Amino acid sequence: SEVKKIAVISGDGIGPEVVAEALKVLKRTEELFGYSFETEHALFGGIAIDQKGTPLPQETLDICKNADAVLLGAVGGPQWDNNPKELRPETGLLAIRKELGLFSNLRPAVVFDCLKDASTLKPEVLEGTDLMVVRELTGGIYFGEKFRRQGDQGEEAVDTCVYNVTEVERIIRQGFEIAQKRRKKLASVDKANVLETSRLWREVANRLAPEYPDVELEHILVDNCAMQLLRRPSSFDVIVTENMFGDILSDEAAMLTGSIGMLSSASMGEGSYGLYEPVHGSAPDIAGQELANPIATILSLALMFRITFGYEDAASAIEEAVAEVLNAGHRTSDIAVDKSKAIGTSQMGDLILAAM
Amino acid sequence: SEVKKIAVISGDGIGPEVVAEALKVLKRTEELFGYSFETEHALFGGIAIDQKGTPLPQETLDICKNADAVLLGAVGGPQWDNNPKELRPETGLLAIRKELGLFSNLRPAVVFDCLKDASTLKPEVLEGTDLMVVRELTGGIYFGEKFRRQGDQGEEAVDTCVYNVTEVERIIRQGFEIAQKRRKKLASVDKANVLETSRLWREVANRLAPEYPDVELEHILVDNCAMQLLRRPSSFDVIVTENMFGDILSDEAAMLTGSIGMLSSASMGEGSYGLYEPVHGSAPDIAGQELANPIATILSLALMFRITFGYEDAASAIEEAVAEVLNAGHRTSDIAVDKSKAIGTSQMGDLILAAM
Numbered sequence: 001s002e003v004k005k006i007a008v009i010s011g012d013g014i015g016p017e018v019v020a021e022a023l024k025v026l027k028r029t030e031e032l033f034g035y036s037f038e039t040e041h042a043l044f045g046g047i048a049i050d051q052k053g054t055p056l057p058q059e060t061l062d063i064c065k066n067a068d069a070v071l072l073g074a075v076g077g078p079q080w081d082n083n084p085k086e087l088r089p090e091t092g093l094l095a096i097r098k099e100l101g102l103f104s105n106l107r108p109a110v111v112f113d114c115l116k117d118a119s120t121l122k123p124e125v126l127e128g129t130d131l132m133v134v135r136e137l138t139g140g141i142y143f144g145e146k147f148r149r150q151g152d153q154g155e156e157a158v159d160t161c162v163y164n165v166t167e168v169e170r171i172i173r174q175g176f177e178i179a180q181k182r183r184k185k186l187a188s189v190d191k192a193n194v195l196e197t198s199r200l201w202r203e204v205a206n207r208l209a210p211e212y213p214d215v216e217l218e219h220i221l222v223d224n225c226a227m228q229l230l231r232r233p234s235s236f237d238v239i240v241t242e243n244m245f246g247d248i249l250s251d252e253a254a255m256l257t258g259s260i261g262m263l264s265s266a267s268m269g270e271g272s273y274g275l276y277e278p279v280h281g282s283a284p285d286i287a288g289q290e291l292a293n294p295i296a297t298i299l300s301l302a303l304m305f306r307i308t309f310g311y312e313d314a315a316s317a318i319e320e321a322v323a324e325v326l327n328a329g330h331r332t333s334d335i336a337v338d339k340s341k342a343i344g345t346s347q348m349g350d351l352i353l354a355a356m
Numbered sequence: 357s358e359v360k361k362i363a364v365i366s367g368d369g370i371g372p373e374v375v376a377e378a379l380k381v382l383k384r385t386e387e388l389f390g391y392s393f394e395t396e397h398a399l400f401g402g403i404a405i406d407q408k409g410t411p412l413p414q415e416t417l418d419i420c421k422n423a424d425a426v427l428l429g430a431v432g433g434p435q436w437d438n439n440p441k442e443l444r445p446e447t448g449l450l451a452i453r454k455e456l457g458l459f460s461n462l463r464p465a466v467v468f469d470c471l472k473d474a475s476t477l478k479p480e481v482l483e484g485t486d487l488m489v490v491r492e493l494t495g496g497i498y499f500g501e502k503f504r505r506q507g508d509q510g511e512e513a514v515d516t517c518v519y520n521v522t523e524v525e526r527i528i529r530q531g532f533e534i535a536q537k538r539r540k541k542l543a544s545v546d547k548a549n550v551l552e553t554s555r556l557w558r559e560v561a562n563r564l565a566p567e568y569p570d571v572e573l574e575h576i577l578v579d580n581c582a583m584q585l586l587r588r589p590s591s592f593d594v595i596v597t598e599n600m601f602g603d604i605l606s607d608e609a610a611m612l613t614g615s616i617g618m619l620s621s622a623s624m625g626e627g628s629y630g631l632y633e634p635v636h637g638s639a640p641d642i643a644g645q646e647l648a649n650p651i652a653t654i655l656s657l658a659l660m661f662r663i664t665f666g667y668e669d670a671a672s673a674i675e676e677a678v679a680e681v682l683n684a685g686h687r688t689s690d691i692a693v694d695k696s697k698a699i700g701t702s703q704m705g706d707l708i709l710a711a712m
């Protein structure tokens with residue numbers, strides 16, 4: 001089959017370690033299934049600030065644009081936190097989303113059996129929780145005009161939240177389409193009793209609904225959603241929402257599963273192009289010590305195989321191998337009950353390879 | 357002592373029933389402690405839309421402005437949900453906050469012993485949770501310019517989030533002052549890695565911090581806060597945040613206590629003026645059936661006595677009476693384990709009166 005190009009961004013902290021394990025899995029996939037991949041590494045985030053003076057060098061952008069998909073480890077660390085805005089890793093994150101047109105962030109929140117006790121929620125409440133947050137990623141208050149000005153009451157700061165009907169339509173369609181492939185329930189989250197952008201959002205959702213008659217659409221206010229996620233997490237299937245609400249709710253949803261260290265995510269552009277990354281951060285405190293858990297990154301690769309390339313066989317093989325290794329009781333220290341029996345980052349990768 | 361004026365807004369749904377019980381408690385406070393109150397009823401919300409054609413009639417505003425404090429039941433109901441914006445109860449809510457200058461919303465999230473099993477969180481995680489969300493209530497994206505316009509990509513909706521330094525300063529001072537009277541920890545929540553208003557927020561918090569050297573200030577990003585509330589709720593003391601984030605986080609915090617039906621809140625203006633109301637809504641489905649729990653409204657009255665009037669004796673007497681009645685095992689149906697033994701709204705009020 002055709003050679004697929006993958007841009008690989010290791011990033012900062014534990015990023016390089018977890019990406020290295022995912023690349024071992026990538027190689028094994030080629031051997032086992034006959035797919036061919038060409039990988040190209042690119043600098044991004046803190047390391048790019050240090051080496052190139054900008055979190056998102058043009059060369060990195062070119063490598064990503066030239067690829068079919070991007071695999072990202074993690075970016076950020078305390079040493080860049082107090083930098084001016086242009087020299088902060090998160091500025092690079094926002095820029096790469098915009099430049100690559102990654103308008104849709106898919107954040108599945110599932111409960112791993114071996115981790116359900118790690119949740120602060122009661123097991124009976126968590127039972128059956130398997131939801132997906134579809135977050136708009138290139139619009140809203142994140143990308144609107146921002147400035148300071150002098151007002152009557154002293155200095156003022158302004159952020160602008162803008163959505164046009166095209167942006168809203170494409171993300172809500174994503175929500176409906178994903179719901180169609182799942183349990184056919186879509187919760188559209190807004191604050192239509194206060195915000196104009198939310199009223200537009202709700203109008204578009206209602207206008208599109210008849211095109212997806214098999215999906216049950218519910219409108220839910222963001223404050224209520226924050227509550228219902230806690231009260232009845234298993235009742236949600238797909239949640240579609242705007243950028244800022246999605247940032248908050250997807251993190252809440254991920255945390256309540258107890259499995260946050262194992263969750264993967266996809267940021268999709270037009271067509272099948274996507275950037276795949278673990279939900280967890282760069283954890284600089286444990287970097288380079290063989291303590292990081294590579295599973296979320298390996299599962300992000302599986303997600304790439306499924307969504308961007310349609311390699312369902314490879315995706316399933318990876319997911320099953322991960323499940324097998326976990327079922328056999330192997331744990332990295334973050335998820336080990338008995339830390340003295342924990343295995344290291346590369347050992348975990350090797351076990352998953354062996355199980356494939 | 358001086359006669360204190362209280363504006364009483366019963367509102368919609370169960371509002372009138374729960375307010376009636378609080379007024380019985382008010383009367384008992386006069387008898388027991390020698391305080392005198394003058395109450396004046398005012399129409400607000402759905403009932404005002406029906407009877408006066410607007411959710412916030414001028415007369416209601418005058419009554420409130422003329423009073424020392426306002427007691428509010430609850431507003432809203434499905435019959436007004438599809439009205440045009442000017443004829444919706446929540447439009448009245450936003451208007452009354454702005455008109456009365458209620459810039460600070462205090463939402464204590466505490467766990468009632470008899471309700472800790474009602475939480476979806478594990479009891480050991482909830483243990484010791486007692487936090488207060490201080491939400492800015494008259495600024496930000498709720499009150500900024502909102503409009504539609506034609507853009508290149510079709511219709512656009514715009515919301516504007518504005519904060520000036522004076523607004524930010526007064527609410528952050530509130531946060532510090534409340535923390536000083538509690539466990540001396542203040543979590544200031546923002547999204548300073550993305551929003552200009554958040555950067556102003558953080559600057560002001562840092563500038564004021566040296567004036568409150570006894571308070572430990574922590575900055576936390578809103579997405580992280582949504583997670584940490586779930587992971588370590590008992591570690592929070594006071595959370596101060598802007599309007600939209602406060603809407604979401606205060607509901608999340610209330611829900612995780614499991615005691616949401618029993619929580620009270622205060623919305624404060626300049627000086628000691630305040631509006632007090634239960635956190636729960638108007639619950640139209642159970643209105644008029646003696647099923648409502650009046651405790652949150654009665655505790656809102658206690659909060660009024662403490663905060664606006666400085667009647668600590670009366671406030672404590674009410675709170676102790678509520679605790680005594682609950683400890684004796686009396687429950688309205690919303691909090692009863694054995695629903696067949698549940699008591700009615702006015703019975704609960706009578707028992708609290710008797711216990712005072």
Ligand SMILES: CC(C)[C@H](C(=O)O)[C@@H](O)C(=O)O
Pocket residue numbers: 090093094247549550579
């Ligand atoms: C780092 C930050 C800008 C980013 C966001 O808010 O989008 C992060 O929280 C995320 O969710 O990917």
Ligand SMILES: CC(C)[C@H](C(=O)O)[C@@H](O)C(=O)O
Pocket residue numbers: 193194223446449450603
């Ligand atoms: C009804 C709505 C406008 C209101 C708000 O968002 O402020 C409510 O959710 C609240 O928290 O009091």
